[in-house]
Amino acid sequence: MKTSIATVSISGDLREKLEAIAASGFDGVEIFENDFLAYDRSPRDVARMVADLGLSITLFQPFRDFEGLPEPQRSQAFERAERKFDLMGDLCTDLMLVCSSVSPLALGGVDRAATDLRELGERAAKRNLRVGYEALAWGRHVNDHRDAWEIVRRADHCSIGIILDSFHTLSRGIDPESIRKIPGDKIFIVQLADAPKIDMDLLYWSRHFRNMPGEGDLPVTDFMRAVAATGYNGPISLEIFNDQFRSGSPRTIAADGHRSLVYLMDQVRNAEPDIAIDVQILPPRVDVHGVAFVEFAADEDEAQTLSRHLRQLGFRLTGRHRSKAVERFTQGNINIIINTEREGLAHSAYLTHGTSAYALGMMVDDATATVERATALGAQLFSQRVGPDQLSIPAIRGIGGGIIYFLDEKGPLGRVWDIEFETVDDPRALADAGLRRVDHVAQTMNYEEMLTWILFYRSIFVVEKSPMVDVVDPSGLVRSQVIENEPGTLRLTLNGAESHQTLAGRFIAETFGSSIQHLAFATDDIFHTAEATRRNGMKALEISPNYYDDLQARLGLPHDLLARLREFSVLYDRDENGEFYQLYSANVGEGFFFEIVQRTGGYRGYGAVNAPFRIAAQKRALPLSAMPTEA
Ligand SMILES: O=C(O)c1ccc(O)c(O)c1
Numbered sequence: 158m159k160t161s162i163a164t165v166s167i168s169g170d171l172r173e174k175l176e177a178i179a180a181s182g183f184d185g186v187e188i189f190e191n192d193f194l195a196y197d198r199s200p201r202d203v204a205r206m207v208a209d210l211g212l213s214i215t216l217f218q219p220f221r222d223f224e225g226l227p228e229p230q231r232s233q234a235f236e237r238a239e240r241k242f243d244l245m246g247d248l249c250t251d252l253m254l255v256c257s258s259v260s261p262l263a264l265g266g267v268d269r270a271a272t273d274l275r276e277l278g279e280r281a282a283k284r285n286l287r288v289g290y291e292a293l294a295w296g297r298h299v300n301d302h303r304d305a306w307e308i309v310r311r312a313d314h315c316s317i318g319i320i321l322d323s324f325h326t327l328s329r330g331i332d333p334e335s336i337r338k339i340p341g342d343k344i345f346i347v348q349l350a351d352a353p354k355i356d357m358d359l360l361y362w363s364r365h366f367r368n369m370p371g372e373g374d375l376p377v378t379d380f381m382r383a384v385a386a387t388g389y390n391g392p393i394s395l396e397i398f399n400d401q402f403r404s405g406s407p408r409t410i411a412a413d414g415h416r417s418l419v420y421l422m423d424q425v426r427n428a429e430p431d432i433a434i435d436v437q438i439l440p441p442r443v444d445v446h447g448v449a450f451v452e453f454a455a456d457e458d459e460a461q462t463l464s465r466h467l468r469q470l471g472f473r474l475t476g477r478h479r480s481k482a483v484e485r486f487t488q489g490n491i492n493i494i495i496n497t498e499r500e501g502l503a504h505s506a507y508l509t510h511g512t513s514a515y516a517l518g519m520m521v522d523d524a525t526a527t528v529e530r531a532t533a534l535g536a537q538l539f540s541q542r543v544g545p546d547q548l549s550i551p552a553i554r555g556i557g558g559g560i561i562y563f564l565d566e567k568g569p570l571g572r573v574w575d576i577e578f579e580t581v582d583d584p585r586a587l588a589d590a591g592l593r594r595v596d597h598v599a600q601t602m603n604y605e606e607m608l609t610w611i612l613f614y615r616s617i618f619v620v621e622k623s624p625m626v627d628v629v630d631p632s633g634l635v636r637s638q639v640i641e642n643e644p645g646t647l648r649l650t651l652n653g654a655e656s657h658q659t660l661a662g663r664f665i666a667e668t669f670g671s672s673i674q675h676l677a678f679a680t681d682d683i684f685h686t687a688e689a690t691r692r693n694g695m696k697a698l699e700i701s702p703n704y705y706d707d708l709q710a711r712l713g714l715p716h717d718l719l720a721r722l723r724e725f726s727v728l729y730d731r732d733e734n735g736e737f738y739q740l741y742s743a744n745v746g747e748g749f750f751f752e753i754v755q756r757t758g759g760y761r762g763y764g765a766v767n768a769p770f771r772i773a774a775q776k777r778a779l780p781l782s783a784m785p786t787e788a
């Protein structure tokens with residue numbers, strides 16, 4: 158199936174847009190008229206540029222306010238169309254989009270519109286052109302694809318077809334199943350867009366908040382399944398009006414767009430096995446069975462500091478790499494790696510970001526198939542030279558240029574610790590603190606990157622996203638989005654900072670980019686862990702006494718529980734399924750920290766209600782010189 162994207166979807170001038178679109182693997186491009194008008198080259202030059210980039214123009218659009226007009230406006234509209242047909246000839250494209258009229262002059266009436274379109278079809282046919290009619294969700298008389306189809310059906314002309322746009326159908330809650338009765342050859346192009354569910358005026362929503370399929374909340378897959386059932390085999394074309402995308406990096410947005418289409422068609426193919434769809438077959442979405450390890454890059458001094466923090470948390474040094482300056486700390490099922498190599502990616506990560514958790518290992522069923530799926534979805538393969546006692550661990554690039562490694566139980570990958578590490582005894586080990594596994598990994602990024610990473614994770618792994626929540630930092634909002642799987646073996650929290658004054662924003666600024674800002678470990682007994690880590694010398698983050706007064710007022714907790722929470726600076730939350738306890742370490746380095754959590758019953762959240770108080774406490778704990786100044 159051919160892929161296409163409208164020039165409105167990304168930023169830049171026409172050349173920059175086309176280059177980004179071609180580089181991302183699209184076959185075609187919809188030329189939005191204004192992008193052409195604002196460009197200073199002739200239509201023939203543009204046609205040549207498009208062809209030289211290996212693209213074709215799938216559509217020229219939009220032609221507005223055409224159908225149902227009284228005279229003399231009707232004749233003028235046909236004249237206008239003829240001039241645009243001239244232009245299309247020079248641009249070397251054969252398809253024009255006419256969107257349903259919003260003109261107060263339009264008279265309405267299915268037959269009147271059909272007659273106008275038939276006549277336009279006659280004129281188009283003389284030049285070997287085609288016209289597709291699209292119902293805008295806010296069209297004056299036609300705002301539903303079912304009505305647009307009835308008009309096209311009655312126009313009954315081989316050069317007139319319908320254009321379907323997922324936004325217009327789904328934003329109005331129209332059942333996409335109704336598409337299944339349209340003959341596939343009468344659908345001239347399919348435009349795709351998703352959007353977050355926001356209750357607002359349709360036109361404003363459409364022009365500012367559309368996003369890539371899979372990034373929003375609309376059932377775009379159901380829409381596309383219905384389209385596939387018609388036998389439609391033309392291009393699928395992204396038409397994304399989004400304020401943020403218009404100012405983003407054209408390469409990144411175009412790459413996200415291409416990924417969204419590959420992912421969408423993969424879902425459609427899986428959901429409609431009986432329909433022959435011409436798309437690449439990918440290995441299935443990947444089940445992650447746990448975070449196998451987290452790797453830090455550091456220099457020797459900072460590695461000492463980090464090791465001390467880990468020992469206070471109850472970790473012990475259990476392995477030393479056979480040939481590299483790499484140490485392994487363990488507790489429960491948790492593996493923390495500290496890499497102080499002076500070459501390779503770890504070292505460049507250290508030079509760029511300082512001490513940072515730059516790599517994540519995930520346990521999967523088939524590491525090779527995982528990388529195959531990820532790269533088919535546009536992820537960047539990562540490999541570096543491996544020494545004689547080293548395994549080549551399948552890996553891709555993740556957030557902030559970091560790495561995601563994949564381990565499985567097949568073959569040598571399942572024995573990586575034995576193969577690459579020698580077992581050591583830790584003379585400086587402190588008491589075990591009962592930490593069992595990684596509960597979640599929190600990644601901090603600029604707000605504009607969030608959709609990219611949501612799509613990245615969702616398209617590769619079996620994970621769902623929960624609604625985005627706003628977390629209040631004393632200096633601004635941070636958007637938080639959870640990506641998790643059903644069994645809870647992969648839980649990621651993505652925090653998007655809009656202001657560099659927030660704790661998250663400062664972290665990005667100080668560490669030069671997005672990365673893992675905190676790791677949360679799970680315990681089965683928070684107070685046991687709190688006592689053990691305290692005895693080990695860990696400094697917990699101090700929480701304001703006002704928080705505990707409010708906790709009592711809100712939840713009426715038993716007196717002794719409240720006293721213990723207060724004594725150990727443990728935060729508390731509960732939902733209908735269970736309870737949640739959170740204990741934070743003091744800051745480690747440039748805004749990095751550890752969290753310890755206990756979940757009881759089926760508590761599924763992350764203590765979002767507590768985040769503002771935790772953040773305020775972390776800001777109080779910053780050295781004075783590092784306090785944000787009032788802008
Ligand atoms: O917002 C608009 O005007 C507009 C124009 C053309 C389209 O294809 C569309 O979906 C919306």
Ligand SMILES: [Mg+2]
Nearest residue numbers: 291322348396
């Ligand atoms: Mg459209």
